[in-house]
Amino acid sequence: MSKVHVQTTINGDQVEFLCVPQQTMLEALRDVLGKLGTKEGCGTGDCGACTIMLDGRLVCSCLMLAAEAEGQELTTIEGIAGPDGLHVLQRKFLEHAALQCGICTPGFIVAAKALLDRNPNPDEGAIRYWLAGNLCRCTGYDKIVRAVQDAAKELAYQA
Amino acid sequence: MGEFAYVAPTSVADALDVLREHANNGRRAQMLAGGTDLLVQMRGLDKAPRTIVDVKKIEEANRLDIGSDEIYIGAAIPSAALNENAALKALLPGLIEAADLIGSTQIQGRATLGGNLCNASPAADTTPAMIVNRGVCVIASGGGNRELPVEAFCTGVGVNALADGEFLLGLKFPHPAARTGDAYLRFIPRTEMDIAVAGCGVSVTLDADGRCVDAAVGIGAVAPTPLKVEAAAEALIGTKVDDDALAAAGAACTAAASPITDKRGTVEYRRKVVAVLCRRTGAIARDRALGAS
Numbered sequence: 032m033s034k035v036h037v038q039t040t041i042n043g044d045q046v047e048f049l050c051v052p053q054q055t056m057l058e059a060l061r062d063v064l065g066k067l068g069t070k071e072g073c074g075t076g077d078c079g080a081c082t083i084m085l086d087g088r089l090v091c092s093c094l095m096l097a098a099e100a101e102g103q104e105l106t107t108i109e110g111i112a113g114p115d116g117l118h119v120l121q122r123k124f125l126e127h128a129a130l131q132c133g134i135c136t137p138g139f140i141v142a143a144k145a146l147l148d149r150n151p152n153p154d155e156g157a158i159r160y161w162l163a164g165n166l167c168r169c170t171g172y173d174k175i176v177r178a179v180q181d182a183a184k185e186l187a188y189q190a
Numbered sequence: 191m192g193e194f195a196y197v198a199p200t201s202v203a204d205a206l207d208v209l210r211e212h213a214n215n216g217r218r219a220q221m222l223a224g225g226t227d228l229l230v231q232m233r234g235l236d237k238a239p240r241t242i243v244d245v246k247k248i249e250e251a252n253r254l255d256i257g258s259d260e261i262y263i264g265a266a267i268p269s270a271a272l273n274e275n276a277a278l279k280a281l282l283p284g285l286i287e288a289a290d291l292i293g294s295t296q297i298q299g300r301a302t303l304g305g306n307l308c309n310a311s312p313a314a315d316t317t318p319a320m321i322v323n324r325g326v327c328v329i330a331s332g333g334g335n336r337e338l339p340v341e342a343f344c345t346g347v348g349v350n351a352l353a354d355g356e357f358l359l360g361l362k363f364p365h366p367a368a369r370t371g372d373a374y375l376r377f378i379p380r381t382e383m384d385i386a387v388a389g390c391g392v393s394v395t396l397d398a399d400g401r402c403v404d405a406a407v408g409i410g411a412v413a414p415t416p417l418k419v420e421a422a423a424e425a426l427i428g429t430k431v432d433d434d435a436l437a438a439a440g441a442a443c444t445a446a447a448s449p450i451t452d453k454r455g456t457v458e459y460r461r462k463v464v465a466v467l468c469r470r471t472g473a474i475a476r477d478r479a480l481g482a483s
């Protein structure tokens with residue numbers, strides 16, 4: 032099978048890799064590039080565990096071909112923490128115990144960051160709608176919503 | 191194995207070349223837009239090899255033009271981008287409402303009007319909304335572009351009117367007349383992330399006295415393809431889109447429906463719900479038209 036050569040930018044780094052045409056971006060991240068932070072829950076676009084940013088938009092990496100990354104800019108969970116440590120959202124998820132098994136967490140963090148980048152002061156309804164494509168089987172969502180609200184508050188305070 | 195390939199042509203001519211070459215050699219080529227239907231299908235039942243032809247690098251499939259006569263929406267624009275366009279949302283609120291119902295934030299980052307239409311699901315949410323806005327498909331074809339009304343595009347469950355070697359470039363809509371309003375509603379058992387049990391789009395144009403001079407009604411998930419219901423539109427034209435007129439339009443939708451029973455709803459239920467949706471959608475479209483006057 033002929034392989035596809037892909038040049039792309041992931042978390043600000045230039046990356047080159049080889050993939051097979053039907054390989055998804057999620058598979059390339061995990062199996063080719065060793066970036067294991069992005070998770071697979073369903074593989075069908077329903078759970079959001081595989082959420083990444085593609086050219087400024089939130090997408091399910093399980094429903095994207097790796098070959099489509101050519102020339103694009105991707106952000107994965109590995110790109111969320113800054114040089115000084117965890118992102119506020121990551122800290123708030125820990126403080127609020129907004130995770131148990133953790134499979135859904137990278138997707139929630141990437142999606143919540145995209146929300147706060149757009150809307151720094153979302154109400155509870157806006158948070159729940161924005162995150163409707165992220166499923167969590169452990170926490171019951173309330174702690175997640177509170178962690179996002181608290182992160183928004185802290186970010187507003189810093190700004 | 192070994193017959194999967196991915197190509198991303200950057201012009202209509204290159205894309206048509208790929209499609210023609212595959213058709214001539216009896217090989218399968220399939221267009222890819224946001225992949226939110228296609229990749230699910232490829233990972234599920236349909237694992238047969240093919241060449242995936244990415245439509246997203248073609249300029250005409252990404253163009254959005256809001257002209258004074260016509261609105262053109264490229265087939266490959268993700269619905270999140272449409273939703274962010276305030277001018278488009280103000281002109282065709284019902285269509286954007288329908289696009290905004292598809293999946294989650296992540297799905298809308300990729301899902302396109304073109305993919306929703308070409309996938310030809312009976313329950314595709316944007317199709318009835320495109321029908322009522324008099325949408326016309328712009329189809330890239332070997333002999334030049336050809337055009338087809340949206341209501342004629344889906345020919346059966348999962349089947350569309352594209353011939354071998356053709357693909358969808360974009361959708362055209364006439365600029366809505368003064369005092370026009372559109373709306374789309376669907377019924378799902380949950381509040382988010384589900385497939386329609388029934389859907390209904392309505393567009394009405396009113397005169398200065400609030401009397402309906404033009405109307406279109408489209409229904410989804412209640413027949414093998416989304417339908418344009420002329421009898422429902424006729425029930426609204428000449429009226430003030432009051433309760434009686436809306437009830438008559440709803441009854442026309444019930445009459446036009448030929449649904450199936452599945453886990454989401456029975457035949458009887460779908461027939462009834464489509465009428466309820468038509469009444470509610472029609473009232474929203476009317477109020478929007480009044481507000482727009």
Ligand SMILES: Cc1cc2nc3c(=O)[nH]c(=O)nc-3n(C[C@H](O)[C@H](O)[C@H](O)COP(=O)(O)OP(=O)(O)OC[C@H]3O[C@@H](n4cnc5c(N)ncnc54)[C@H](O)[C@@H]3O)c2cc1C
Binds near residue numbers: 075077220227352356
């Ligand atoms: C979790 C989830 C929730 C969903 N919810 C909804 C929902 O609520 N309502 C709904 O209607 N749909 C829903 N869908 C289905 C899907 O997201 C939509 O149908 C979407 O609009 C498809 O667009 P796409 O760009 O991803 O299409 P793709 O998957 O890229 O393509 C779909 C089909 O159309 C063909 N195609 C695409 N573009 C072209 C073109 N330009 N020319 C010719 N053929 C083309 C492809 O070959 C393929 O057969 C959902 C999907 C998922 C995964």
Ligand code: FES
Binds near residue numbers: 094
């Ligand atoms: S793994 Fe992609 S949405 Fe579930």
Ligand code: FES
Binds near residue numbers: 129130136166170
């Ligand atoms: S913490 Fe287990 S799925 Fe969310």
